Structure formats: C-alpha cells, structure tokens
Amino acid sequence: MGKVIAVDLKSRDHIEIEIEIELESAPRLKVIGCNELLQLVRGYQEKFGKDLSTWPDPTGNRHSEILLREALLKLKGQWQPPYSEAELCHCRSVATQLVDQAIIGGAHTAEAVSRQTSASTACGTCRPHVEELIKFRLR
Ligand code: FES
Known part of the structure; x- marks a missing residue:
C-alpha cells in the first residue's frame, strides 16, 4: 500500500513523493515544472x-523553494499550517x-494577496489569517 504526497503551484509546478509503506523502500520523487524547480531538485x-x-x-522564498519545503515537511510529518x-x-x-x-x-x-485574490478587501477580519499564512510560508 502506497501513500502519495503531492504539492502544486497550479498549472505550473508539481512535486509528488510516493511512499511504499509495505515494501519500506525509499520514497520516489516525481517533479514536473519550470526550470527553476527542476534545477533546485537536481541540485x-x-x-x-x-x-x-x-x-x-x-x-x-522562491516558489520552487516553498514547494519543495512543503513536500519535505509533509514527508517528515511536520506540516502544520496555521489555518485549515x-x-x-x-x-x-x-x-x-x-x-x-x-x-x-x-x-x-497582505496587500499583494488582497490585490490578487480580493481576500481582506472588506471587513478585514481575515487579514490576520492572511498574515499568518504568509509568515508560515516564508522563511
Ligand atoms: S474581508 Fe475577509 S472576512 Fe471580511
């Protein structure tokens, strides 16, 4: 029985890690995406x-680094987003x-997120959650 960890930047990049639990073999990595992501993984x-x-x-904090970080944290069971x-x-x-x-x-x-998504452009109650997610994603 296998388990698949998949992370994406939609329509652009995809990282998949397949773990064969019963065989206890090393996780298999599959990467589809831009040159930046492929070079990072190759390195x-x-x-x-x-x-x-x-x-x-x-x-x-390049998108490739953010995606690979998510995949590796999920692999280690350490992925804990602040807002679910x-x-x-x-x-x-x-x-x-x-x-x-x-x-x-x-x-x-938060301003850039608001411009792109419209989140936080009315009452503002959600803005702390946007800021938490940004803080969580960036290193
Ligand atoms: S502006 Fe996001 S909940 Fe009101």
Whole structure:
C-alpha cells in the first residue's frame, strides 16, 4: 500500500513523493515544472543524494523553494499550517487554497494577496489569517 504526497503551484509546478509503506523502500520523487524547480531538485539530488529523508528544508522564498519545503515537511510529518478552514475570507468568498497559491506564486505581503485574490478587501477580519499564512510560508 502506497501513500502519495503531492504539492502544486497550479498549472505550473508539481512535486509528488510516493511512499511504499509495505515494501519500506525509499520514497520516489516525481517533479514536473519550470526550470527553476527542476534545477533546485537536481541540485538537491547531486548534493544530498537520493534519500529524501536526509534533505534539509530549503530556506528561500522562491516558489520552487516553498514547494519543495512543503513536500519535505509533509514527508517528515511536520506540516502544520496555521489555518485549515476551506474558506479564508468570508466577505469575498475566497478559498484558503487560492490565498496559499498566491503566496507561493510571489504575493508575499497582505496587500499583494488582497490585490490578487480580493481576500481582506472588506471587513478585514481575515487579514490576520492572511498574515499568518504568509509568515508560515516564508522563511
Ligand atoms: S472576512 Fe475577509 S474581508 Fe471580511
């Protein structure tokens, strides 16, 4: 029986880690995406080898680093986002996933997230959650 960890920047990048639990074999990594992401993963493979469990979490805030960090944290069972409800902004009906995708894609301030998603453009109650997600995603 296998388990698949998948992280995405929609329509752009995809990282998949397949874990064969019964065979206890090393996790298999599949990456589809832009040159930046492919180069990052290739560099990690050359530097740290094929055992993903020994790879350090990337520390930068490029979208490739954010995605690889998420995949590795999920692999280690250390992925704990600060906000888990499906909808983040109730005034504008903005999904948490849309806000998260905007952050991965480069919206690194609450203002940039608001411009891209409309979240936090009415009562402002959700703004702390937007800021929490940005803080959580960036290193
Ligand atoms: S809940 Fe997001 S602006 Fe009101």
